[in-house]
Amino acid sequence: MVERRPLLTALTHTVLILGVVxxxxxxxxxxxASTHTTPxxxxxxxxxxxxxxxxxxxxxxWNGTGAGAGSKAPVAxxxxxxxxxxxxxxxxxxxxxxxxxxxxxxxxxxFRNFVFWAIFITLMLPVEVRIGPTYKVVADFGMLDTYAGLxxxxxxxxxxxxxxxxxxxxxxEELVEAARIDGAGPMRFFKxxxxxxxxxxxxxxxxxxxxYGWNQYLWPLLVTTNESMYPVVIxxxxxxxxxxxxxxxxxxxxxxxxxxxxxxxxxxxxxxWFVKGLVDTEK
Amino acid sequence: MAVEKRVVxxxxxxxxxxxxxxxxxxxAFFFWPAAQALLQSVQxxxxxxxxxxxxxxxxxxxxxNDETYLASFYTTAIFSVSxxxxxxxxxxxxxxxxDRVAKGALxxxxxxxxxxxxxxxVAGVLWLFMFAxxxxxxxxxxxxxxxxxxxxxxxxxxxxxxxxxxxWKQISYNFLFFLAGLQSIPRSLIEAAAIDGAGPWRRFWxxxxxxxxxxxxxxxxxxxxxxxxxxxAIIDSATQGGPGKDTAILVYKVYYDGFKAMxxxxxxxxxxxxxxxxxxLTVVQFRFVEKKVTY
Numbered sequence: 001m002v003e004r005r006p007l008l009t010a011l012t013h014t015v016l017i018l019g020v021v022x023x024x025x026x027x028x029x030x031x032x033a034s035t036h037t038t039p040x041x042x043x044x045x046x047x048x049x050x051x052x053x054x055x056x057x058x059x060x061x062w063n064g065t066g067a068g069a070g071s072k073a074p075v076a077x078x079x080x081x082x083x084x085x086x087x088x089x090x091x092x093x094x095x096x097x098x099x100x101x102x103x104x105x106x107x108x109x110x111f112r113n114f115v116f117w118a119i120f121i122t123l124m125l126p127v128e129v130r131i132g133p134t135y136k137v138v139a140d141f142g143m144l145d146t147y148a149g150l151x152x153x154x155x156x157x158x159x160x161x162x163x164x165x166x167x168x169x170x171x172x173e174e175l176v177e178a179a180r181i182d183g184a185g186p187m188r189f190f191k192x193x194x195x196x197x198x199x200x201x202x203x204x205x206x207x208x209x210x211x212y213g214w215n216q217y218l219w220p221l222l223v224t225t226n227e228s229m230y231p232v233v234i235x236x237x238x239x240x241x242x243x244x245x246x247x248x249x250x251x252x253x254x255x256x257x258x259x260x261x262x263x264x265x266x267x268x269x270x271x272x273w274f275v276k277g278l279v280d281t282e283k
Numbered sequence: 284m285a286v287e288k289r290v291v292x293x294x295x296x297x298x299x300x301x302x303x304x305x306x307x308x309x310x311a312f313f314f315w316p317a318a319q320a321l322l323q324s325v326q327x328x329x330x331x332x333x334x335x336x337x338x339x340x341x342x343x344x345x346x347x348n349d350e351t352y353l354a355s356f357y358t359t360a361i362f363s364v365s366x367x368x369x370x371x372x373x374x375x376x377x378x379x380x381x382d383r384v385a386k387g388a389l390x391x392x393x394x395x396x397x398x399x400x401x402x403x404x405v406a407g408v409l410w411l412f413m414f415a416x417x418x419x420x421x422x423x424x425x426x427x428x429x430x431x432x433x434x435x436x437x438x439x440x441x442x443x444x445x446x447x448x449x450x451w452k453q454i455s456y457n458f459l460f461f462l463a464g465l466q467s468i469p470r471s472l473i474e475a476a477a478i479d480g481a482g483p484w485r486r487f488w489x490x491x492x493x494x495x496x497x498x499x500x501x502x503x504x505x506x507x508x509x510x511x512x513x514x515x516a517i518i519d520s521a522t523q524g525g526p527g528k529d530t531a532i533l534v535y536k537v538y539y540d541g542f543k544a545m546x547x548x549x550x551x552x553x554x555x556x557x558x559x560x561x562x563x564l565t566v567v568q569f570r571f572v573e574k575k576v577t578y
Contacts (some may be wrong), residue, residue: 008483012380019377019396023454027398029420033412045423068311084330103301106292115302120315124565128512128534129557132541132550133323141311153312156305169288174291186292215402217516218538233402234357236521240408247420256405263400268393275459 027260031251034058041249053250061254076254078232082214083262085150085231089213092155095146097197101164102190106176116165123158127219135222149223150231154216157283160205167201168194180269207270211263221274309575317558323551342552351528351537352553359532362446370450370457371502375495377454378461379487392462399455403513407520410448414440434522437527441522445530448521449514457502464498465491504568511560533557 034040036051059065064074070240104116125132135155143149171194179189200275220231230238236259239252267274327338346352381391398406413421416433425432434440468491476486476572515534518524524531524539531539541550 012383015380016391045420094446099301100305104297107298109298125313129554130316131319133319156308217404233404267400
């Protein structure tokens, strides 16, 4: 702080607390709604303190035993699909980007720059601008309703490749020379020298890409038609399509809470990596 | 930083094996479909895909003459400008105050960043729940003060709802970047101004805000991209583009025309227009990054 101004300090905390309250209110309300019965929520206004049906609502959602009008797929299965999808996307992006960055930085081969720019240009082709034809390719490969279909088309990553390339360029040349004198081949060097050095970047990218994978919506909406392959984010949307009045908001909100917990846990526990990942991927 | 390594490994085949997975994926799922979209945008096929006819630029001409498409452009403009301006102002306000706090900064930060982890579709559902005309607690509050909230009928209400949800979801991202920008401003500058008698308000507008302008501009581009492309899930879960087509932004329309109305040529032409928009936005963003380096 530059100078002492008690009034301004009071204002600062007021603004921040107000901000936190407004930001947190939707989350609090979701939690409250997930602990009441449907009739409780239907009275206006709904109660603003947690109720007593916490366990029952979460079990109903988890096992798909609610009585609502929308979809009743068990959330347990959807959470599993989301987890597997997010992990494959995050780890897959990191793996293939590490390998291509390694090839681009540590080898000379024809079309090297061309490959680099081709990867880079995919930044300009988000899935939204090519949904129809990409769907068709995935359908032709027979990958609809499979984990491959959900993940592989999203695994290419210009930002991760670029990030690893930048990082490899800062690794001292002496390390390669030493490795070569010691008779280590390229893959040995990659595994024993580059990989350990890249761990910070890998952790940061993992946080960002896991959240990216978990929160995917448009793509799973297109390539999954079978209830057993819905990620939880799609599942919630299906639950609320039963109409406003008969909806079991309590079970929907319990599902929403469960859908938020894994990515939120990662952000909060790995806050340092998360901030680093966010800043690094936008360079 | 060197752009090339002096010492490299030698192998004729290994580099190709290493880049193969990425090259295969971008070829099969990025470039091939993008080329198909370009191709389809100059063709017209019937709903069963049995006959294909070259129509040149007719799909694009149809778009220009399609009032719903122009309306969707207008909707997208309103939506993305609102999301960017409101989101950036609110997060700048919060970041400036959070930067002042010596005690409890981490506490505020932790509480402010976690909407980032919430999926856009879930964010849409959360806000829908608060504002649902029948059960929503905020809708109830609004009725109590005389506003008859119904986003299922009133398009201004619907637009307000999706803008709020989209801003809420993006605020943590903007906040983190502003906070980082504020913390990189040298303390000595602020202190010098304070000694010269400039109050906090004056210091903010004459020193802090101009020094933050690269961050602000960067976030402006990022927020517009976000509003254009990453808010599909929010809109689909909160309003489904309704009432009528009043919250159907361009991306929503591409999806709807291609997958629900099965108009492949029209949808492909819209994809091409979107592609041009992304390319323009990316170029703007990179021009700016270059500038930042030479500062």
